[in-house]
Each structure stands twice: as structure tokens, then as C-alpha cells.
Amino acid sequence: MLDTKDGQLCGRLPASTITGPQTLLFAASTGIIVTNLFAPQTLVGLIGPSLGASAASVGLVAMATLLGYAAGLFFLVPMADLAENRALILRMLLTAALAAGVAVFAPTIASLLVVLFVLGAACSAIQILVPIAASMAPPGKAGRVIGDVMSGLMIGILLARPLASLVADAWGWRAFYGLSATALVLLAGVLAFTLPQRRPEAKSSYGALIASLFGLLRDEPVLRRRALTAALVMAAFSLFWTAVALRLAQPPFGLGQRGIALFALVGAGGAVVTPLFGRAGDHGWTRSATIACHLVLIGAMALAAWAGASQPGASWQSLVLMGVSAVLLDIGVTGDQTLGRRAVNLLQPEARGRLNGLFVGIFFIGGAIGSLLAGAAWTWGGWTCVCAIGAVFGATALVVDWIGEPE
Numbered sequence: 541m542l543d544t545k546d547g548q549l550c551g552r553l554p555a556s557t558i559t560g561p562q563t564l565l566f567a568a569s570t571g572i573i574v575t576n577l578f579a580p581q582t583l584v585g586l587i588g589p590s591l592g593a594s595a596a597s598v599g600l601v602a603m604a605t606l607l608g609y610a611a612g613l614f615f616l617v618p619m620a621d622l623a624e625n626r627a628l629i630l631r632m633l634l635t636a637a638l639a640a641g642v643a644v645f646a647p648t649i650a651s652l653l654v655v656l657f658v659l660g661a662a663c664s665a666i667q668i669l670v671p672i673a674a675s676m677a678p679p680g681k682a683g684r685v686i687g688d689v690m691s692g693l694m695i696g697i698l699l700a701r702p703l704a705s706l707v708a709d710a711w712g713w714r715a716f717y718g719l720s721a722t723a724l725v726l727l728a729g730v731l732a733f734t735l736p737q738r739r740p741e742a743k744s745s746y747g748a749l750i751a752s753l754f755g756l757l758r759d760e761p762v763l764r765r766r767a768l769t770a771a772l773v774m775a776a777f778s779l780f781w782t783a784v785a786l787r788l789a790q791p792p793f794g795l796g797q798r799g800i801a802l803f804a805l806v807g808a809g810g811a812v813v814t815p816l817f818g819r820a821g822d823h824g825w826t827r828s829a830t831i832a833c834h835l836v837l838i839g840a841m842a843l844a845a846w847a848g849a850s851q852p853g854a855s856w857q858s859l860v861l862m863g864v865s866a867v868l869l870d871i872g873v874t875g876d877q878t879l880g881r882r883a884v885n886l887l888q889p890e891a892r893g894r895l896n897g898l899f900v901g902i903f904f905i906g907g908a909i910g911s912l913l914a915g916a917a918w919t920w921g922g923w924t925c926v927c928a929i930g931a932v933f934g935a936t937a938l939v940v941d942w943i944g945e946p947e
Contacts, residue, residue: 558676558685565734566673567692570666572727573633574696576640576659576720577605579704581782581911582800585789586713591649602782602911604653606904608660613667613901618749620668620893625738629665630728636662637724643717666693667900671892672738674885684819686882694874698804701781705801740893753894760887760895765940766880767899769830771906772937773837776930777873778910780844783918783926784866787848792855793862806863813871817878826879831941833879837872837934840865845927876937877903906933 558566580587580602587601612632619628639659646652670689677685707716757764781804788795788803795803820829847861884899885892910933917925 557678558673562676562736563673563685563688564692565730566669566689567695569727569731570669570689570693571696571699572723573636573663573666574693575700575703576636576663577609578697578700578781579716579720580605580656581778582701582705582785582797582804583708583713583716584782585785586708586797587649587652590713591646591652600653600912600915601649601656602778602914603908604656605660605663606778606908606911608657609664610660610901610904610908611657612661612664613897613904614753615750616661617664617667617897617901618753618894619746620671620738620897621740621891622744622746622749623740625668625672625740626731626735629668629735630732632662632665632668633724633728633731636665637721637728640717640721640724644714644721664897664900667896668893670881671885671896672736675738675889675892676736681822684822686885687817687819687821687878690874690878690881694870698870701785701804702801705797705804709797709801749894752891753898756888756891756894757898762883762887763895763899766883767902769834769937769940770877770880770899770903771909772933772940773834773873773876773906774903775906775910775913776837776841776933777869778907779914779917779926779930779933780841780866780869780910782911782914783923784844784862786918787923787926788862793859794855803859803863803866806866813874817875821879821882826883827941830876830879831938833872833875834934834938834941835872836868836875838931838938840868840872841927841931841934843868844930845924848923848927872934 584601616632636659639655639662643652643655643659646655670686670693673689674686704713704716707719784803785800787793788800793799817829817833820826843861844865847858847865880899880903881896884895887895910930913929914926917929921928
């Protein structure tokens with residue numbers, strides 16, 4: 541129902557408590573959808589030359605989907621507080637499937653960027669699924685449920701690169717988007733029969749809903765702080781994973797698409813700790829766990845710089861160290877986002893859709909900035925410059941930790 545004084549929307553949340561199979565469904569769904577956002581990071585080496593893009597501009601390919609995702613979070617996800625959620629999710633998934641299908645036939649880099657922007661915006665359906673799961677959690681277990689669902693999301697993020705690389709190695713980069721379009725259509729079919737309804741009792745206009753975003757950002761310091769640190773670590777994450785494919789293709793590594801895919805698969809190991817961070821938040825350890833995440837991220841960037849600067853005679857040792865740095869980076873980013881998402885979901889239950897849209901939209905702007913910087917940093921100073929910028933992002937997040945109020 542609508543509070544006419546402040547315009548806040550109170551939705552009718554699902555009455556049932558989330559079950560194990562439902563949690564698995566939410567986790568798998570978010571994992572499938574999110575692969576579209578990060579696959580371009582490993583495909584830039586193929587997409588750029590095939591469409592005539594320069595090395596300095598390949599970051600635009602990785603940026604387009606993330607920027608579209610951020611736009612969807614700001615302008616589509618808030619509708620979860622206004623429209624019936626299951627129908628909204630299905631429409632967005634079918635739009636994403638259509639965009640992925642069109643990407644298969646994109647003739648120019650400009651047309652591909654437009655299509656990827658639309659694809660990213662439609663994939664913001666993820667952030668309607670997550671609040672539904674959180675609203676179904678038993679009292680005091682929201683962090684655990686969010687952590688479990690986020691593990692599926694993070695596995696999807698981390699498997700997106702190896703999956704895309706393997707598909708591209710076998711059939712070309714366009715085949716990945718054909719496969720994605722098929723998967724999204726099938727997922728929409730499954731969710732049409734299994735996803736519970738969430739029908740907010742809203743009596744407000746879309747314009748008023750979007751306008752309320754500014755009020756939420758102004759009135760919630762926890763949202764501002766957690767979104768800022770999430771944006772910083774996401775920038776480091778996108779910077780690393782957009783540029784590492786370029787570094788691994790060079791000596792002493794000399795990896796092809798298949799080798800890069802295996803490397804990215806190693807990085808997926810960081811996702812196993814996601815539920816642990818959700819539980820840490822439930823135990824009141826949010827601040828200390830967040831600081832630890834940012835310290836791990838800085839250490840990961842330092843280790844990656846060292847591994848990337850190694851001499852040709854130590855190629856295997858360098859590759860192992862690079863893999864360890866990727867796992868550590870993913871742990872730091874996963875922890876920050878899980879803890880931040882838990883904190884944000886506990887602020888105003890009646891505004892979960894908008895809060896998630898703001899939080900994730902802001903941190904994906906950070907991811908888009910990181911992807912954009914990757915090409916410029918690589919051209920200007922190579923791998924060392926990439927790692928140095930990533931470490932600066934991590935250090936800035938650490939400063940925000942120290943000056944912020946305990947949660």
C-alpha cells in the first residue's frame with residue numbers, strides 16, 4: 541500500500557518461507573543471466589579484430605553491457621516496487637533473449653554496442669529475483685539466503701569467461717550469443733511455471749517511483765557507503781578481467797582462447813566463499829569482514845603485478861601466481877558485494893526493488909569504468925599500470941571503510 545506522506549511503496553511479500561529447491565532455482569537463474577554481462581571481457585580479443593575495432597577501444601565492448609545493466613537497474617528494477625514481479629521478470633528475460641539473438645548478426649562495432657547495451661539492461665532482471673529471495677528468508681536468515689543466491693550469481697560471473705572462451709574457440713564469438721539466447725528462452729519457460737508471484741500494492745506513478753530514488757540515496761548513509769565501496773571493487777574486478785586476457789596471450793604465457801578459458805575457470809574458485817560472507821554479516825561482523833575483503837583485493841593486485849612482470853624462464857610459476865591472484869581478487873569482490881547487499885536489503889523492506897537498483901546500479905557503473913580504463917591503461921602502461929590502478933581502487937575502498945560508521 542502507499543504511504544501518501546512520503547510516497548514509499550509497500551509491497552506484498554511472499555508469505556511462504558524459501559525452500560532449498562527454490563534457493564537453488566534463484567541461484568541458477570541469476571547465474572545463467574549474469575553470464576551475458578561478463579562474457580565480453582574474454583571475447584574482446586576476437587570481437588575487436590573481427591569488427592575492425594582498435595586495441596584502445598576494445599574496452600567499449602566490455603563496457604557496453606555493464607553500462608546497459610546499470611541503466612536497467614536505475615530505470616527498470618525500481619518497477620519491482622510497482623508491477624507484479626514474475627511478469628516483469630519474464631518480459632525482461634525475453635527481451636534479453638531477443639537482444640542476444642540480434643548480437644549474433646551484428647555487422648559493425650557500433651551496432652554491437654547498441655545491442656549489448658539493451659542486453660545488459662534486460663539482464664537487470666537479476667536484481668528483481670534477489671529481493672524476492674531475500675523477502676522469503678526466515679527472520680535473521682536474510683544474509684544466509686542472499687549469500688546462497690549470490691553464490692550462484694558469482695559462479696555465473698566467474699564461469700562466463702571460460703564458457704565464452706570455449707564456445708568462441710570452437711565456433712566463434714557469435715556462437716556464444718546464439719547459445720545465450722537459447723538459454724534465456726528456456727529459463728523464461730521454467731520461471732513462468734515455478735517463480736512465485738510478488739504483487740506490490742502500489743498506487744504511484746512510474747515517475748514518482750524514479751524520483752524516490754534520489755530520496756533513498758539521500759536518506760540512507762549505509763546505501764551510499766556500501767554502493768561506493770562496491771563500485772570501487774567492481775572497477776578493480778572489471779579492470780583485471782578485461783586486461784588479463786591480453787596479458788595471458790603475451791610471453792611468457794602465450795595462451796590461446798582455450799588456455800585463457802581454463803585460467804578463468806580457476807578464478808571461479810573464489811565463489812565458494814560467498815555463503816560464508818552472508819553468515820558473517822548475520823553474526824554482526826560486517827565491518828571487519830569488509831575491511832578484510834579490501835585488504836585481500838589490494839594484495840591480489842600486487843601479486844598479479846609481480847606475476848605479470850616475471851621473466852620467460854618462470855612461465856609456469858608466474859601462471860600459478862597469476863591464478864592465485866585471480867582467486868584472491870574474486871574473494872575480495874564477492875565478499876564486499878555479499879555484505880553490502882545484505883546491509884542494503886535490511887534497510888527498507890518496502891523499497892527493496894529500488895534499493896537493489898541503486899546499490900547494484902552504482903557498483904556496475906564502477907564496473908563499466910573499470911572496463912573502459914582497461915584498454916587505455918593497457919595501451920599506456922601495460923599490465924603493471926593495470927594492476928596499479930586496481931590497487932588504487934582497493935585502497936580507496938579501504939579508506940571509505942575506516943571513515944564510515946559501524947553498521
